[in-house]
Amino acid sequence: MDIPHDKARLSLFAAARVVARRDFHAILFSRAFFFFLLGPLFPVLVGAMAGGIGGQVQREAAVNTLALAMAPADNAAMLRARERLAPQLGQGLPTLTPAEQQIAPEEILKLTGENYAAVISGTLTAPVLTGPEGPIAYWSGPVALLAANAAADTPAAYPAVTRSPTATSVAAARSDRIRTAQAGQLLLFLLMMLLAGMVLSNLVEEKANKVIEVLAAAIPMDAVFFGKLFAMLGVSFVGIAVWGSFAALIIALGGDALPSLPTPALGWPLFIALGIVYFAMGYLLLGSLFLTIGGMAATVREVQTLSMPITMMQLLVFFLAAYAITQPGSLLELAAATFPLSSPFAMLARAAQFESLWPHALAIAWQALCVLLFVRFGAALFRRRVMKSGKAGRAGKTARRAA
Amino acid sequence: MAGTPLGMLTQPSAAPRPLTHTRPLAIEARGLVKRFDNTLAVDGVDIAVPEGAIYGILGPNGAGKTTTLRMLLGIIDPDAGVRRVFGNDRPHEVARLIGYLPEERGLYPAMKCDEAIAFMGALRGLPLEEGRKRGRELLENHGLGYAIDRQIRQLSKGMAQTVQLLGTLVHHPRLVVFDEPFSGLDAINQGKLEVMIRDLARGGTTVIFSTHVIHHAERLCDDVAIIAGGRVPYAGSVDLARDRIPAQVRLETARGEGVWRSALPEDARHDHKASASHFWHFPIPDTGIEALLKRLIEGEAGILSLSIERAGLHDAFVEIAGEAAARALAEDAQEQA
Numbered sequence: 070m071d072i073p074h075d076k077a078r079l080s081l082f083a084a085a086r087v088v089a090r091r092d093f094h095a096i097l098f099s100r101a102f103f104f105f106l107l108g109p110l111f112p113v114l115v116g117a118m119a120g121g122i123g124g125q126v127q128r129e130a131a132v133n134t135l136a137l138a139m140a141p142a143d144n145a146a147m148l149r150a151r152e153r154l155a156p157q158l159g160q161g162l163p164t165l166t167p168a169e170q171q172i173a174p175e176e177i178l179k180l181t182g183e184n185y186a187a188v189i190s191g192t193l194t195a196p197v198l199t200g201p202e203g204p205i206a207y208w209s210g211p212v213a214l215l216a217a218n219a220a221a222d223t224p225a226a227y228p229a230v231t232r233s234p235t236a237t238s239v240a241a242a243r244s245d246r247i248r249t250a251q252a253g254q255l256l257l258f259l260l261m262m263l264l265a266g267m268v269l270s271n272l273v274e275e276k277a278n279k280v281i282e283v284l285a286a287a288i289p290m291d292a293v294f295f296g297k298l299f300a301m302l303g304v305s306f307v308g309i310a311v312w313g314s315f316a317a318l319i320i321a322l323g324g325d326a327l328p329s330l331p332t333p334a335l336g337w338p339l340f341i342a343l344g345i346v347y348f349a350m351g352y353l354l355l356g357s358l359f360l361t362i363g364g365m366a367a368t369v370r371e372v373q374t375l376s377m378p379i380t381m382m383q384l385l386v387f388f389l390a391a392y393a394i395t396q397p398g399s400l401l402e403l404a405a406a407t408f409p410l411s412s413p414f415a416m417l418a419r420a421a422q423f424e425s426l427w428p429h430a431l432a433i434a435w436q437a438l439c440v441l442l443f444v445r446f447g448a449a450l451f452r453r454r455v456m457k458s459g460k461a462g463r464a465g466k467t468a469r470r471a472a
Numbered sequence: 473m474a475g476t477p478l479g480m481l482t483q484p485s486a487a488p489r490p491l492t493h494t495r496p497l498a499i500e501a502r503g504l505v506k507r508f509d510n511t512l513a514v515d516g517v518d519i520a521v522p523e524g525a526i527y528g529i530l531g532p533n534g535a536g537k538t539t540t541l542r543m544l545l546g547i548i549d550p551d552a553g554v555r556r557v558f559g560n561d562r563p564h565e566v567a568r569l570i571g572y573l574p575e576e577r578g579l580y581p582a583m584k585c586d587e588a589i590a591f592m593g594a595l596r597g598l599p600l601e602e603g604r605k606r607g608r609e610l611l612e613n614h615g616l617g618y619a620i621d622r623q624i625r626q627l628s629k630g631m632a633q634t635v636q637l638l639g640t641l642v643h644h645p646r647l648v649v650f651d652e653p654f655s656g657l658d659a660i661n662q663g664k665l666e667v668m669i670r671d672l673a674r675g676g677t678t679v680i681f682s683t684h685v686i687h688h689a690e691r692l693c694d695d696v697a698i699i700a701g702g703r704v705p706y707a708g709s710v711d712l713a714r715d716r717i718p719a720q721v722r723l724e725t726a727r728g729e730g731v732w733r734s735a736l737p738e739d740a741r742h743d744h745k746a747s748a749s750h751f752w753h754f755p756i757p758d759t760g761i762e763a764l765l766k767r768l769i770e771g772e773a774g775i776l777s778l779s780i781e782r783a784g785l786h787d788a789f790v791e792i793a794g795e796a797a798a799r800a801l802a803e804d805a806q807e808q809a
Binding site for chain 1: 542545546547548549558560564565566567568569570572574576577578579580581582591592594595596597636
């Protein structure tokens with residue numbers, strides 16, 4: 070192959086593509102990718118389990134017993150009314166227990182060893198419900214129903230309640246969109262958490278297999294970094310396609326039964342497109358940083374040691390962006406949108422809340438520049454710190470000996 | 473094949489000096505310096521390798537050979553000095569013209585042999601399909617046809633090393649750099665590698681290799697650089713290096729004494745075993761061999777044999793790099809063996 074001197078090097082893109090292609094295939098056909106695909110199942114399973122347990126605990130912990138502190142005849146009438154209505158209303162009715170001591174309702178609530186949500190006193194025609202605001206608001210209806218049934222076997226007809234819904238206000242719509250912004254940020258965060266570990270240990274393989282020197286001699290280290298980053302990005306898009314198809318299937322099957330999010334300010338198509346771009350940018354930014362940090366590690370064990378502070382750092386960045394949602398237009402939001410690592414999160418939230426497009430163009434350009442700078446810095450550091458000597462530890466000693 | 477030698481270079485150059493060579497240089501380095509933390513790994517290395525030469529870099533492990541090669545290839549940057557590969561001071565700009573076999577061999581274990589070779593070619597700009605095709609041919613030609621579809625992890629160390637060597641050459645580089653290419657190879661494969669290096673040079677490829685086994689360099693190289701303690705006390709032809717030590721006369725006589733003795737230098741070494749001839753070792757006298765012979769014959773020394781022994785590269789190495797470096801080199805060679 071007689072190559073002219075002016076074509077004697079691969080372009081950065083071509084060199085990165087060689088590395089990316091190798092990595093992409095190697096990861097895609099590895100066990101690690103299978104676990105990567107299973108990755109999102111774990112938070113979903115844990116979330117579902119935690120939700121189930123929490124709900125159960127909440128149900129069990131919720132107090133639905135009211136103390137009866139009326140006249141004894143009224144107490145008995147109330148109990149009979151409950152017994153009568155229970156087959157129809159069941160859980161909708163409070164459990165009624167006559168108070169054992171004839172003391173003021175406030176004092177009954179303070180009795181240790183008892184666990185009343187509220188106390189019913191007064192008469193059947195004018196019952197008084199004493200207790201904290203929440204429980205008395207919740208139970209006042211059922212108590213009125215019980216009192217009415219206790220006072221007369223056949224109570225008068227209840228008046229119909231007229232419902233009058235109002236259109237949501239602008240403030241309410243923006244407030245609703247915060248939910249979409251939060252959901253978008255959370256999804257972005259989860260995806261990046263899944264990738265972080267894989268990126269962190271990415272260069273360890275090359276170092277362990279001693280392939281790194283072959284790569285470093287043939288192509289610039291920038292190309293190695295870009296190749297590895299884009300390979301992982303490609304792998305993550307495959308993962309997202311799989312998860313997305315699964316999610317689409319669930320949505321198609323679940324239909325209206327599933328909870329829905331408010332439409333983002335930029336509309337769903339643009340929001341999703343920006344979400345993909347911000348995911349790519351966020352991943353490339355974090356990935357280039359992780360690749361550099363991981364590249365400094367010599368073994369998988371060192372990588373594991375590094376992963377905890379890095380996860381904490383990811384959380385901090387996420388919290389910053391998440392908190393900035395509540396302060397639109399503030400200095401904090403500007404800081405979150407400008408700081409490279411939190412910028413994709415903050416800007417995705419912005420896409421959910423505001424209509425203007427130009428900040429996104431600016432942010433994407435800024436993030437791309439930061440990716441370039443991070444990779445350049447990481448590659449330079451890697452070359453300086455890692456490619457030190459042929460046989461570590463011998464150079465100094467033997468060189469002195471030889472001299 | 474000898475380019476104009478740089479000669480004795482013991483001090484780092486303050487600034488690059490123009491070099492004059494009859495052939496264009498594949499590699500030119502001036503005053504390369506590299507420091508790692510508190511260790512001065514390379515301290516002013518000058519090297520000039522003409523195109524088509526077989527060039528050896530000799531020195532014990534840790535002398536600075538690998539660091540020098542890495543600087544020449546652009547894997548690391550020197551702290552000071554200049555390096556040019558095919559006239560380009562950014563080696564990655566001409567990376568497609570270069571093949572490199574590092575000292576610490578490494579391939580992806582899950583790759584098949586032909587894929588590994590193709591991948592190494594692709595890194596140097598060879599299309600993947602072409603690389604795979606050439607890889608299969610190379611494997612067949614080197615007796616590894618049966619292993620084409622095997623993963624690297626399934627190969628022996630020597631086989632994996634051969635695969636990497638083939639990957640280094642698959643794109644037909646104009647410059648091949650081998651870092652300790654003979655280490656880890658058995659004698660048969662060392663011989664095959666020597667043949668391969670000669671074939672490459674015959675085809676016009678420049679070959680540079682580092683080694684701490686001097687006889688490989690002595691057999692193969694036109695020029696060598698001796699590195700010790702991060703410096704290059706000698707860079708030039710193998711012949712000139714050997715000529716630094718005067719040739720020795722080995723004389724065998726029937727008699728031990730006589731007037732002819734005055735023809736020998738006073739410090740001539742004398743070995744004599746009972747009922748055997750006398751052996752004398754001394755440098756060629758200033759008056760020359762003919763005058764010496766005449767006096768020996770006239771003095772009736774009873775010459776049984778006389779030969780002139782040229783110094784080997786090892787002797788030159790000891791002379792140039794010093795006893796300490798030679799000892800380190802010998803230890804490394806022993807470790808390797």
